[in-house]
Amino acid sequence: MSDVYEAELVVDSREFAADGVLALTLRHPLGEPLPAWEPGAHVDVVLGPGLERQYSLCGDPADRTRWRIAVLREPDGRGGSAHVHEQVGQGAKVRVRGPRNHFRLEPSPRYLFIAGGIGITPILPMLAAAEAAGAEWTLLYGGRTRGSMAFTEELGPYGERVEISPQDESGLLDLASVLDDVPDGTLVYCCGPGPLLDAVEERCPSGVLHVERFQAKDQPVGEDGEFEVELAQSGLTLTVAPGVSLLDTVRAAGVEVLYSCTEGTCGTCETDVLDGTPDHRDSVLTKEEQESGETMMICVSRCRGKRLVLDL
Template identity: 60%
Template sequence: MKLLVRAMTWEADGVLSVVLTEPDGVPLPAWEPGAHLDLDLGDGLVRQYSLCGDPGDWTRYEVAVLREERSRGGSRYVHETLRPGQLVEVRGPRNHFRLEDAERYVFIAGGIGITPILPMLAAVADSGQPYRLHYGGRRRAGMAFTGALAEYGDAVHLAPQDEVGLLDLDTALGDAGPGTLVYCCGPAPLIDAVVERCPPELLRVERFAAPEREPLPAGAVEVELARSGRTVLVPPDRSILQVLLDEGVEVANDCRDGICGSCETKVIAGEVDHRDHVLTDRERREGATMMVCVSRACGGRLVLDR
């Protein structure tokens, strides 16, 4: 769908929020906290941005984009080229970072990782469940949405690194026990540090970049495409996604690192060697879908809904 860029606002140094609306005023597809949009910025440039507005407002979507010094093109385009009044092709919303029921919540955000946390925080505050947000950034001026966060009072702990140092994760996670869910989004070092300290059954993360991959197993994979009745052979040095694209099979994709979820494909038969950072442990055990950009087969064959 094509949406109109209605407004752009500075939320912090280097962070622009973008409000998107339907040009004809029809209701936008519903979404829940943790969801993101795919923005097609032209010339094959597709990027995912977390929705950070109000899920109850069907008239608008809001995302926020950090100006990355080492941008691969997405943030540079938003900051330098995208302007109110333009139309943008949008896919979604999609959600692989859902807010689940819990007795208590701990939210940990680093930098622009605050964006998917904002609607989660609002939902949990409305529910009456206890929660705490620990939000770190390099400096206060670069930490977005601090004004909006002030309404949560002492439940929010801000930690600008140049003032107080790094987030004290041992304290933040000290009382994360049974009944607690920990949601974390931010740069890889922060997520890795949280992973080291938090039991996996309590932790939900969303990554901006994939950690270093394990070597792929030796051996080719035979992939049957159920819709077309074709079978393709995926050699050990190539991904299923690469082979499908070469064979003319249309598969949405962006990161090719198993973190965005755009290439998610339904699995009809076969056991998957999951190597993504999107699916939960339960979803991996169920084996109903896979990210074909990084995941393989535990055996030598898969049947996919393509």
């Protein structure tokens, strides 16, 4: 855990990338280089006690002097986006941790990218990477209105490979037109609101599709009974009570664990499983990763059975 980068960075610039979308560039106050990252990565931004949010990096991975994030103001949100829009001005310092990546761009000769709203942020550097690799690709990008869709000017040079489809002009994204006949060897990357991701998942094989969710996916309700967890590094054996999370149980025993969203969407609390079968309830791991049982998100996932052994 100690090798995770964490620092106070300075807001170098802030500008609106679309209606309600604020783009911030962050730099180290002493000009030190920031950690390297790959398309699909996100960082945790600590805005205050109990106020920590995850934002995708949407700048240039080759630029180690600054990171760029974009924050959609959500009037009905939990306060994080409003805080950024109202309280984080140019020159302000914010504590940032990361980056981490559960949405990596795998090598492929062809890509289909689908973005909805602020979901364009992790996709943007993927387009540049696909272009640099000489891959074939197209982007279907939807939003409520054209004015609400961020970074459309940056997409302009890509020409006809980008289809911008505001809902008030052309309705919901025509997923059938792009997903019902995907050429062999094509990887599909999708990020956006839950209903869009659900619709894409219904049409696309899991081995082809890669998604990132900003909100937790609806999960079947599993058993919520008591189980035992052994922490191999700490030498502790704990009882996880019904209705109490594994994360809270571990922390209450004094074991330090990195965590952030507590909703199973950010991947911060991912922990290696040494024995036992996890009851996965996260929205991060793929179906194949969940079936392997090698890691689990301890903020939401539990145990299928009576005992787990974790590398903590």
